[in-house]
Amino acid sequence: MxxxxxxxxxxxxxxxxxxxxxxxxGLRTGRANIQLLDPVTVEVYGAHMPLNQIATVSAPEPRMLSVQVWDKSNVGPADKAIRSAGLGLNPIVDGQTLRLPIPDLxxxxxxxxxxxxxxxxxxxxxxxxxxxxxxxxxxxxxxxxxxxxxxxxxxxxxxxxxxxxxxxxxxxxxxxxxxxxxxxx
Missing domain, CATH: 1.10.132.20 (Ribosome-recycling factor)
Structure with missing residues (x-):
């Protein structure tokens, strides 16, 4: 003992x-919280990587997340990963930035x-x-x-x-x- x-x-x-x-x-409350995207992994460079290792995630507004993807070739895979993560988020692609409006619950x-x-x-x-x-x-x-x-x-x-x-x-x-x-x- x-x-x-x-x-x-x-x-x-x-x-x-x-x-x-x-x-x-990680629970979505209707407010933007960058930790909401912590579980998202993106398939890039032949591996699955956490989103925050290929982009900068921020919350510029109370109801909006912004994902600034560092490498232009990763924008598509990041968009796909966020859409398929089951979070109910639909990114709006704007160049290398993905804007994620947080829907009402x-x-x-x-x-x-x-x-x-x-x-x-x-x-x-x-x-x-x-x-x-x-x-x-x-x-x-x-x-x-x-x-x-x-x-x-x-x-x-x-x-x-x-x-x-x-x-x-x-x-x-x-x-x-x-x-x-x-x-x-």
Whole structure:
């Protein structure tokens, strides 16, 4: 059994929040967000490359993304990759720049996205609870091996619980903010 390692627990719980933030950033909310295009890969030079390695992605307006393709020969493949990425975006080609108007979300689509955000948050909560369980297990093992006293174990268990509670509160706040943004309230 691993010894109790508070920095490791903190790192793993923080990782769950960072992962959640990454997942939520990719959800389209009707506002331009350059992270929306992070999953897009383009077939160029005989390989699949992330869009951001062949172009500069920016959000010049709240409802518009701009993709400045560096090599003119990659404009067609970039346009095709964005159209086929399942994001509901239809680029307007203007020389080496692709303009992507962000369409309005239907109420039904907003609800689907809010559900997905909620699902991502639940996954993060589960990950945090698993880290908590690992921490509690290692404390019990440390006590059993005589490395810490019962009082010390109880004190550290309280510490682990506080860390868990504050991390879950962060997850809830992050998720609630994203759902509010998606639903437009």
């Amino acid at each position: 691993a010894q109790y390692d508070k920095p490791d627990l903190e790192r793993r719980m923080h990782g769950a929040i960072e992962s959640l933030k990454g997942d939520l950033a 239907t109420e039904e689509r907003r609800k689907e996205l809010a559900k997905l955000a909620s699902k991502y948050a639940e996954g993060a909560r589960i990950a945090v609870r698993n880290v908590r369980r690992d921490g509690m297990d290692s404390l019990k093992a440390d006590e059993k091996k005589g490395e810490i006293s019962e009082d010390e174990r109880k004190r550290l268990e309280t510490e682990v619980q506080k860390l868990t509670d504050s991390t879950i509160a962060d997850i809830d706040a992050t998720s609630a903010a994203k759902e509010k943004e998606i639903l437009g309230h």
